Amino acid sequence: MRILVDRVRCQNHGQCAISAPTNFELDADGELRYRESFDDEDASDIEDAVDSCPVQAITLDSDG
């Protein structure tokens, strides 16, 4: 599974960085930076990030 963020929808609120700081962060300019791949141990945090996004811009994609 990998993380996909719809950059058009994303408003850089940063709730994902609160839920799953291992994969999401806001840089010095307040822009989202994220890593697509994640370890199993972080899966539940990543799901919380998906759920918590105010604009629902994050999806998980099975990368085969």
Added chain:
Amino acid sequence: MTQQLAVPHLDISSERFRMNSREMRRARADHWYARTDWGIAVLTYEDCKLLLKNPHLTQGSAKWPAHHGVVDGLYDRWWRKTLLVLEGDEHNRIRRLVNPAFSPRRIEPLRPRFRALADSLVDEWVDDGRTEFAGRFAAPYSTRVLCMMLGIDEHDWEEVYQLSSTIGLGIGITIKENIARIDDAVAELTRYAESLVAARRRSPRDDILSALVGARDEDDGRLSDQELINLIILLVFAGIDTTRNQLVLTVASFSEQPDQWEKLAADPDRYAAKAAEEALRVNPIARWVSREAGETFRYRERTIEKGTTIHLLTLSSGTDPAEYDDPDRIDLDADRSPHLAFGGGMHHCLGHFVARADIDVAVSALSTRLTDLRVGEDAEWLPDSGNTGANTLPITFTRRP
């Protein structure tokens, strides 16, 4: 070089001031911000959007009671620890635990119950051709939705509503003279919240409160009992009056645009969510979102000093012609940029998915049953302060066949 116009002044502390006024529009056309008696008011969409998430700004309401001479007591102790005013690691730890409980995944299954409630309230007065919408729909609906989510017996809704209104006096400028009543309400809600938590711990249900108790108990120490109780009080305080008034404002806005109300009624599944967003954009209950400069920083042509209060005006940003076509009109078919009525950044409204769902269910139910909406001349509007709305909203209508 264009001549830099003088920065306008807006008298937002006056009871007579209206955000939805020519004066506000003139100020917005001239400049990106206005001076006020309470710091600066940011007017344009672009600047509000940027400043909402600016890392130099904090939420800045923690000192509100102290500014009004309230420096101890139950309310003050509760307020200083609410998620709303916390910053940094403490805020993030709690927010992280509670966010999932307010996600669409949790809210969506409640929609049929919201709808049944909305229909039953409309049934009570639909044959009369008139009602007092705030008291006969908006208040019971918003309170009972919250009761549903927390698993409070809906028969107790009037008591919960009263407690919520009393605690709400804490963010008004009369906090000092009401503080004894406010403290009593916090004490009573604390007892209530403690009994709810104990009940859920004994027998969990599929509700938000059980999810929160689960978050509390799953990994002892991540969320203390005190933090959980504090949060329940916050939900009662922040989740009732807000939705009640947003419903009132939504109905008032649509009464002025019958063509859009009819469009909504003809296809509520398609338009209800958009209707809620458009009402939040042109007529938001929170007329401004406040921030405070945590440090001195440069923004555009000016230096913003540490400690400066910054109000981001939601109605002004939501109707900015630089961002929206025909900005003052509700247009259910237009593709609009997201409004800023729920704030943004790490303090983005926690309950927005609930608010959105219950407003869109309510307008589906109402538009399906009522046409020819008119607001009476004797509506009692609240002043345009941080939170607005109406004490009473008499409406007349025709029942749809």
